[in-house]
Amino acid sequence: MxxxxxxxxxxxxxxxxxxxxxxxxxxxxALNSDFQIFSFEEVKNALTEYEKGSQGKIILSF
Structure with missing residues (x-):
């Protein structure tokens, strides 16, 4: 893409x-790699996961 x-x-x-x-x-x-989807309201949780060194993609859904 x-x-x-x-x-x-x-x-x-x-x-x-x-x-x-x-x-x-x-x-x-389905995506081929590990991922987590967070709503826009959960952006702080998404950042926390990123800072932990979470493997895979972190996706924000608006």
Missing amino acids: RYWNEKQSVESWQRSLYEILDLVSSKKI
């Missing part, structure tokens, strides 16, 4: 990213 993104408008890229995040959070698709 990184190369596709270079050719898209900001609005198009954001729409696509939100669609992917919705699919991940609804478990319709």
